[in-house]
Amino acid sequence: MTPSRSTARAGRAAQLQGLLEHLLGAPLPVRLRAWDGSEAGPPGAPVLEVRDRRALRHLLWRPDELGLARAWVAGDLDLPPGGDLYAMMESLLPLVEAARGSDRPRPRLREHLGTLLRLGALGPRPPLPPEEARELTGRRHSLTRDRQAIRHHYDVGNEFYRLVLGPSLVYSCAYWPPGTPDLESAQANKLDLVCRKLGLRPGMRLLDVGCGWGSMLLHAARHYGVHGVGITLSQEQAAAARERIAQEGLADRLEVRIQDYREVPDGPFDAISSIGMAEHVGAEQYLAYAGKLYDLLAPEGRLLNHQIARRPTRPGERYELSPFIAAYVFPDGELMPIGGTVSLLERAGFEVRDVEALREHYAVTLRAWVSNLEADWERAVKLVGRGRARVWRLYMAASAVAFESNSIGVNQVLAVRTRDSGRSGMPRSRACWQPGSDAPSADGASADGPSV
Incomplete structure (x- = not known):
């Protein structure tokens, strides 16, 4: 039986949610809206839009706060019109702080290869946003x-x-x-x-x-x-x-x-x-x-x-x-x-x-x-x-x-x-x-x- 369009759309958002939770190592406290308009996640939670599959690539290369930040700065993650940035931060801050400084091993993605392929997330690392500081040289605090x-x-x-x-x-x-x-x-x-x-x-x-x-x-x-x-x-x-x-x-x-x-x-x-x-x-x-x-x-x-x-x-x-x-x-x-x-x-x-x-x-x-x-x-x-x-x-x-x-x-x-x-x-x-x-x-x- 061929799945309906609405089922397929819902499935993409759910797959995206599962993949991100695996990458970040914790349940997502926000609702995701994918680039195709589908949604998944806790009802009533702040909505985070994944506007481009490049966001996933940023997270594949850096599955932590910095990967999220790169996707945000590049515009691949955003809020919907009228979204509450403070509510989003209040939801995400505990997850980010728990992961910061932890020694969690890099996530294994073998079991998610099919999902990655269907979402178009596999590929080279996206260009880093030019606003990222990479030019510092010399001894720290010299x-x-x-x-x-x-x-x-x-x-x-x-x-x-x-x-x-x-x-x-x-x-x-x-x-x-x-x-x-x-x-x-x-x-x-x-x-x-x-x-x-x-x-x-x-x-x-x-x-x-x-x-x-x-x-x-x-x-x-x-x-x-x-x-x-x-x-x-x-x-x-x-x-x-x-x-x-x-x-x-x-x-x-x-x-x-x-x-x-x-x-x-x-x-x-x-x-x-x-x-x-x-x-x-x-x-x-x-x-x-x-x-x-x-x-x-x-x-x-x-x-x-x-x-x-x-x-x-x-x-x-x-x-x-x-x-x-x-x-x-x-x-x-x-x-x-x-x-x-x-x-x-x-x-x-x-x-x-x-x-x-x-x-x-x-x-x-x-x-x-x-x-x-x-x-x-x-x-x-x-x-x-x-x-x-x-x-x-x-x-x-x-x-x-x-x-x-x-x-x-x-x-x-x-x-x-x-x-x-x-x-x-x-x-x-x-x-x-x-x-x-x-x-x-x-x-x-x-x-x-x-x-x-």
């Missing part, structure tokens, strides 16, 4: 290789970043206390919180490590009267930061350099901010990073280290950065648990005075960035290409879900270089840097009384 990694991510065009981040051009977690109306206000809140924690006052000298487009420097100079040096490895960031500084008439007080933190020669500084930069340092280099910043600070100088953190590994568990993030977003990036960060800062000589978790704040921030991208999607595609725009949409939405689920976090660690006598110059409590409090006065007294 000066040369770090420059390559930073430029892969940041030198994609300042206008694209302005579209995603908004006018603030702040590329790190915003701060959303109750009543914050929008992203710009939340980013201003964050910059001001950093300035208050650092106890900035007129005439102080600030170093901003990984200064981006200069937003922290500009806020500190405008509102706290500091002189500042910002360093970045991105040519495009540096050019935009210098232009913004010149437009505000602050070139006599602010300087932006294309320079690695290891190359800064001219301490001491009264304060150092490192906001969203330490994720690029690497675990093996972290003690040297902390030691260099310690050496650049004057006695009683403060460091504000704002950094994404991962959950600690369990006994016998191997840590691995997301292969998608490593290949498409932050090459050579590494995350540490907050405990490791605090320990290494202390080993470098710092006294850690405060740790504040901002995990939920970052989820809100990322959703705002995704909204900016989706609201001006076609312009984003014109600026950086469809593949890179798809990378960013996936990366930011997946990251928002990861923060919401406590898979990753973000923390501000405030540390100080105490004097030999033990004097820190720090206030007794957090009160002086809470929103709504008065900033520290020019004579060093905090809002809750004289310094200790």
Whole structure:
């Protein structure tokens, strides 16, 4: 008996589901829609469209998160019109995290050869999306290789970043206390919180490590009267930061350099901010990073280290950065648990005075960035290409879900270089840097009384 057209169509989707579950090693928590319109999978689950059989070839060559990512970036996997990307990420994240870092053997496909032939999935590996980082050379976290990694991510065009981040051009977690109306206000809140924690006052000298487009420097100079040096490895960031500084008439007080933190020669500084930069340092280099910043600070100088953190590994568990993030977003990036960060800062000589978790704040921030991208999607595609725009949409939405689920976090660690006598110059409590409090006065007294 010849099967009906509807039976054949349903069979293709079911075969596709079985094959993908075999490749990924777990039941699929999403509903699949094949390139012929057939569907299979849990009713009511988010729908993932397999638009081209090339998606299967990507997964045959790399049956994991990276294979899925390659198919997504290439446009062979997608959502149907009106599909909910966050719901899709919430469904897939447990599967992806369970597989990440596991030692599961490569799946055997002999029993699926007939299915592969019927689906047209056999063939050479599809071309890798050009957005994938493959050009990095040299020793990991060497000066040369770090420059390559930073430029892969940041030198994609300042206008694209302005579209995603908004006018603030702040590329790190915003701060959303109750009543914050929008992203710009939340980013201003964050910059001001950093300035208050650092106890900035007129005439102080600030170093901003990984200064981006200069937003922290500009806020500190405008509102706290500091002189500042910002360093970045991105040519495009540096050019935009210098232009913004010149437009505000602050070139006599602010300087932006294309320079690695290891190359800064001219301490001491009264304060150092490192906001969203330490994720690029690497675990093996972290003690040297902390030691260099310690050496650049004057006695009683403060460091504000704002950094994404991962959950600690369990006994016998191997840590691995997301292969998608490593290949498409932050090459050579590494995350540490907050405990490791605090320990290494202390080993470098710092006294850690405060740790504040901002995990939920970052989820809100990322959703705002995704909204900016989706609201001006076609312009984003014109600026950086469809593949890179798809990378960013996936990366930011997946990251928002990861923060919401406590898979990753973000923390501000405030540390100080105490004097030999033990004097820190720090206030007794957090009160002086809470929103709504008065900033520290020019004579060093905090809002809750004289310094200790």
